Amino acid sequence: MARKRSKPREARAISSWDGWQQPGGNPAFRAARLERGWHSQADVAAAYAAHAAALGTPGDIDVRQVRRWESAKPGWPNTEARRVLGAMFGLSLGQLGFVPPHRARALPSDLTGEEPVRRRSFLQGVLGAASLLGPVGEDRLTAALVQARRYSDHALVGHLRAALDATARADGSTGPRQALPAAMEILAVVEHLARDASPSVRGELLGVGARAAEFTAWLHRDAGAPVHVTVFFHDRAVEWATVTGDGSMHAYVLLRKAQATDRNDAARMLDLSHAAAHGPWTLPPRAQAEALQQEARALALTGAPPDTVARTLDRAHQALEQAGEAEPASCTGPLCAGYTRDRLMAQSAISHREAGQPSRAVELLQQHLVDGAFAPRDRAFFTAHLSGALAAAGEPDQAAATGMSALRLAAAPGFGQALGELRRTAAQLRPHARRPAVRELRQALTAVTV
Structure with missing residues (x-):
């Protein structure tokens, strides 16, 4: 047989x-x-x-x-x-x-007679997110699925916001690959319920959806997904921000698109960041500050004079001075509520690095990485930039040692942007490849990349 x-x-x-x-x-x-x-x-x-x-x-x-x-x-x-x-x-x-x-x-028993297309619409990825909402949220979600056309539960929207915030906090420590499934499930819930929600709730759902779509774009980018995937979710976020009349969120997504733009396409980065900072909307002061510093980086990359870059950074600091007290960072709260002076200074250092002033970048990053409180993701990213600035400043051994510190932070959770900056630094250090510290960094980074 x-x-x-x-x-x-x-x-x-x-x-x-x-x-x-x-x-x-x-x-x-x-x-x-x-x-x-x-x-x-x-x-x-x-x-x-x-x-x-x-x-x-x-x-x-x-x-x-x-x-x-x-x-x-x-x-x-x-x-x-x-x-x-x-x-x-x-x-x-x-x-x-x-x-x-x-x-x-x-x-649910009242769905068994539905036509196949209608039944499948109830099955589109929604109950997978129930575990993120807690027992009460799970009960509300189940009830909303059974009575979607009459759905008017504002409390469930609150549960979705809380789940999205929890997912964003986890991403800052554990990385994009751990957070992506949860973010996608939340987005699926919003998409499904918004189709049949009452008008009073639909706007709230799409508001959460815009935040979730932008965050999902961020996760895909950091995980190394192809560009078109990130673009898809950014476009979804812009669509929902537009239909809900949230101009500030529309501008914020433009800022995030600028941050996601490759540094080799500096003209597009400048267009997006300038539109975010100066378009027909009013960004909160902290978001305005971040948009202006991104514009400064784009100006540096396009070859603008250093004093032009410095003036734009000055406007970013002026915007931040108009803000009230910083709040804990949140995916669904006020835009850039957790944006602090230490973060602005670290990002300003990146602009100085792009403008050909690596020593100034080193000085700022060393100071504010010591003084500032950063999530593991951000500390890995800024430490990787410090490594690159040290390499550009002619300090290959110190650059390599700093790069190893960044790699230890970024490797396990897979912080893609930090790893990308470390690869850029390794390329800068190629002329010093025989130095032991540089060789150690390049070998360690190659192993992680593979």
Whole structure:
């Protein structure tokens, strides 16, 4: 008797549950990959491998796995695959046609007669976020799903805000790969409920959605996702900020887009930061200060004279002086409420570095990294910039030692922006590659990158 062929390892791991069938296969997944130019299932497998490598997630898939995801029984991807699929498509798993097993087994009784399309809309990634909301929030979410057309629960919006803030705090310590699934689930909840919410609640939901979409863009960028993924979520944030009439949030997303722009595209960075700081809206003073310092960095990158950069930084400090007391940083509270003088000075140092004044950058960063209170992510990022400034100032050994400090902060949580700056520093230090400290940094960074 022929031996029964075992299921491929990656298929067993990724399609972990077979209980849910969709009539006519899974057209949502197929449509999404065709929209992105992946015309064959082999294209999807190749894109999966590239995104997994960018995220540092182990494992590849083959065409059989893609075929399974497009079938009537797509299964439920495991944790690693959920992260990769989210980065690939910029969509929730529900929007790709996947349904968590516990939800397929426990549909509300009044949904069993719904047509397939309507039923699937209730299954789009929403109950996965229930654990983020606590027992009371979970009960409210379940009730809202059953009575979505009559949904008018302002308290549930508060639970979503709290969950988003908790996710943002976790990101500052544990990194983007840990926070991305939670952020995507919150975004899926907002998208789903907003379709049928009462007008009085819809605006609140979309306000939270704009914050969640901007934060999700940030996470994807820091995790090393392709640029189009970050752009997708930034555009969603701008859309929701616009329809809710939140001009300040619209400007803030422009600021974040400027910060996400590659330094080699300084003209675009300048356009975005200038629009954020000077557009037809009023930013809170702390957000205005951050927008002006980003404009200063862009000016430095475009070759503006140092005194022009300095005057723009002076305006940033003047804006910050108009602010009241700083508040704890929050993803859903006042924009840039936790933006402090120490952070402005550290970012100003980056502008001085870009303007060809590395010694001034070193002086500011050394002072404010000692004096300021920074989350692990921010400390890793600014320490990486200090390493680069030291390299530019002709201190290769000190630059390498500082780079190792930044690497120890950034490697485990995968703080992508800090690691990117360290790679830039390693390139600067290439002429000193034989020095022991420099060699140690380059080898350690290569190991992390691989």
